[in-house]
Amino acid sequence: MRISEEDARRVAQAIREAERKTAAEIVCVLARRSSDYAYVPALWAAFVALAAPWPLIAFSHLPVRLIFATQIAVFIISAALFSLPALRIALTPRRIMRARAHRAAVEQFFTRGVSGVDNRSGVLIFVSLAERYARIVPDIGVAEKIGQEEWRGALDLLLAETREGRIADGFVAAIEESARLLSRHIPPGGKDELPNRLYLM
Structure with missing residues (x-):
């Protein structure tokens, strides 16, 4: 997994800019792999x-x-x-890797405090490189307003860039598209509840 400090700063800045457009909180997590498959x-x-x-x-x-x-x-x-x-x-069978990556995304959703955001308006953007897996996990307050199919555009941007090795570009594109979606349903306001950063695991 190669992501420079500059790339991490770009992702953090993209989150800050996105959260100026919406009261929702965006958390990004990049995993080298979701399990050691020991x-x-x-x-x-x-x-x-x-x-x-x-x-x-x-x-x-x-x-x-x-x-x-x-x-x-x-x-x-x-x-x-x-x-x-x-x-x-x-x-490792693909089905098992996807299941482990999905479980890791759900664990990160709770570990990073996305589930504790006011009005249940948190969104997790998760990528696991070894499994070639990406997922956007909205909390219930967001899911009630934005259907899962509407996240497809952000997810496609994320996947397209990460497949080419442009991990930071993928996160930035997904964050910007997520902000566009969120700003239509959850206007800006409130406090910044979670750190604006890219978590590595």
Whole structure:
């Protein structure tokens, strides 16, 4: 995950400018990944180790003890290999990664105080890079006024830029589009309740 201090400042400034147009609070979170998927290497290594003895049994006359020792070695080597971050992510089913990223977004919604904003007018903009996942999570006070489909434009801008490696540009574009939507339904006013910054996790 590469985002410079200058990029973080740009995102913070975009949040400040957006919140001048609306009383809603915008919080941005960027995650390198939403889970360490620690069980994945062991699971795949177990599959490989379970399959390893059969060719030895079928095509060799090795003693059983040596076959078992080979099986253990295969498990250890496979687990170490599958623990490499890129391989671990590649071996994790997409459905599981999306579920973990969604759970992380919901956790950040509460952890960062978005749910505690006056009039329930907080919005979380969340990106998890390893899972290639992005989500905009509005609180109930916003969701009652702006339907989920209306956030699609902001989400598309966010995804288009982050796919090209322009993470800060993606956040800035999504913040600006979110401000446009929010200003139509939640006019400016009130105090700035949450820090204007990009959270990294």
